[in-house]
Ligand SMILES: C/C(=C\Cc1cc(O)c2ccccc2c1O)CCC[C@H](C)CCC[C@H](C)CCCC(C)C
């Protein structure tokens with residue numbers, strides 16, 4: 516009699532599929548304590564340059580009311596805060612309590628007066644607790660790729676933006692070039708995951724590869740934005756095509 520197939524272990528389950536929403540929430544909470552440090556180390560500090568570019572593309576200006584969606588530890592929220600100034604407001608939303616705790620701790624550490632204009636909100640990007648047409652600009656830094664229902668997310672982003680305003684969505688680029696894809700995968704397999712293993716976070720960082728494979732290409736992101744109603748959408752490749760940024764205008 517053929518031996519019964521053993522039930523999949525949690526790690527083998529993960530290897531064969533991208534985690535569900537609750538598992539992702541747990542993932543980002545587990546990586547929260549080392550998230551910023553590993554981003555700095557693994558991107559050689561470049562990620563902050565990419566984030567500054569993304570915030571500039573959002574078009575936030577003084578006294579605006581803006582949203583940083585999937586804010587995590589707050590990198591883009593702090594940049595937006597400086598753009599809108601003390602008379603503006605930044606709403607920064609995330610569904611991970613642990614990421615928001617890191618963000619609020621950073622806010623307390625930093626001295627800039629404008630940072631008092633940031634409001635941290637625990638919520639779901641797929642069901643935003645905001646009225647229609649209430650934001651002058653929005654950023655989504657490394658968030659959309661992590662959302663299970665990207666169309667629903669794009670519809671929510673469209674709904675809460677004021678007519679004529681922009682969203683700037685920074686993430687890994689799902690490249691149509693096999694060389695770029697192979698480079699991303701090589702770096703994740705041979706640099707990112709081994710470094711993360713020092714913090715017992717191999718599985719969490721290995722997820723990057725599957726999430727990029729499941730993501731949308733630049734053209735597909737532009738198409739999705741136009742389908743939900745954005746009047747204009749343009750995807751820019753940065754960092755040699757390893758990263759990408761969609762700018763969509765309502
Ligand atoms: C800021 C960056 C990634 C944020 C990020 C997003 C996610 O969805 C994750 C999911 C699970 C774990 C961690 C993350 C996460 O950190 C981009 C830079 C940090 C990356 C971890 C570094 C990846 C290396 C790149 C493939 C190539 C870097 C090239 C650079 C010019 C050296």
Ligand SMILES: C[S@@+](CC[C@H](N)C(=O)[O-])C[C@H]1O[C@@H](n2cnc3c(N)ncnc32)[C@H](O)[C@@H]1O
Pocket residue numbers: 539540543544584585586587588589590591608609610611614638639640641655656657658661662
């Ligand atoms: C890779 S981090 C990006 C953090 C930050 N924007 C940055 O650029 O560093 C992705 C963030 O998205 C959040 N996230 C994932 N799915 C979410 C959802 N459905 N609703 C709200 N936040 C979500 C995670 O908790 C995590 O903090």
